[in-house]
Amino acid sequence: MLQGCETLVNIDSGTGYVEGLSKIEAILVARLKALGAEVKLVASEEPAVGNIIVGTLQGKGTRNVMLMVHYDTVFATGEAAKRPFKMVGNKAFGPGVADAKPGLLFILNSLEMMKERGFDRYKTITIVFNADEEKSSLGSRTAIKKLAADQDLVLSYEPPEQEQVIIATNGIAYVHLDVKGLSSHAGSAPEKGRNAAMEMANQILQLKDLGDPAKGTTVNWTVLQSGDRVNIIPDKASAKADMRLSELSELERVQQDANRIIGKKLIPETEVAVRVEDRRPPFSKNANTDALALSAKAIYQDLGKTLEPVAMRFGTDAGFAYNPANPKPTVLEGMGIVGDKLHNPDEWADLDSIVPRLYLSVKLLEKSLSEE
Ligand SMILES: [Zn+2]
Missing domain, CATH: 3.30.70.360 (Alpha-Beta Plaits)
Incomplete structure (x- = not known):
């Protein structure tokens, strides 16, 4: 996880920087293929550049789930060379070290663990990595809406500020x-x-x-x-x-x-x-998300830890996945690493949150997919 994080953080992938975005794309695509996923690259709509990476896994269950997060950052080209990935105590620093490069790895590592555990009680798992979230997802919002419409569950891996999950965004x-x-x-x-x-x-x-x-x-x-x-x-x-x-x-x-x-x-x-x-539409507070957040809270309790469901004032791609006119899919945001000072040079990620949050990710998926 840490090595993967170092690799991704040290590649500049500011929104619009095609060269860097395609380097990250190559790494993500290889990992998805190794998982056995079918991978499609969908060009972002103008004015965005870079591809929306869509992976699909077929299982033996009945429910459809989508896992998503973006692989662009707000930082200019050259930032990674200026301040490469570094760890100080239990914190990591570098461009995108919280927002949202670990989120990409959380998704991939969760799926690897589920595969090792032989878990296949899902109909499909759709993985969506987009390249333009930091510029309002103008080039990927249509794709996200469309893909989310077929799902029972959508988890988004943006970073929360503390041990939280996000149940609503503005x-x-x-x-x-x-x-x-x-x-x-x-x-x-x-x-x-x-x-x-x-x-x-x-x-x-x-x-x-x-x-x-x-x-x-x-x-x-x-x-x-x-x-x-x-x-x-x-x-x-x-x-x-x-x-x-x-x-x-x-x-x-x-x-x-x-x-x-x-x-x-x-x-x-x-x-x-x-x-x-x-x-960007809101991801509004709703009963299905509240119930899922309680289930996440219970998983954290098994570890003797507390997890707070919170509403956030900023907007994320969860707003495109959430459909106020339809009870499906159930959406939960903030499944990424704990971190703060996003979009700033002193952005940091809490390394102590990696293990519990990976556990949360795997358990929450297995638990929600096993329900009928
Ligand atoms: Zn983000």
């Missing part, structure tokens, strides 16, 4: 605000202009409470743009807000509220438009 959306006015010289004829920047300011104040804390929705205006010359009344202004949601219906609710609110203008002859853009 969705991400952008809110775009666009204002059209009329330009005019700010010195000689300001009254002939319709100031788009002023109207934008008005709208942002009016739109500051689009969030709903009770539903876990936040909307924060973060990017404002207007005007580039001090003596011209600007005819255009735009703003963007970061929106996080835990219920999919909030996309529609925020759009409708915003549409109503923008009708009230400060400068009547401006045009105002608002648009909510869905970036």
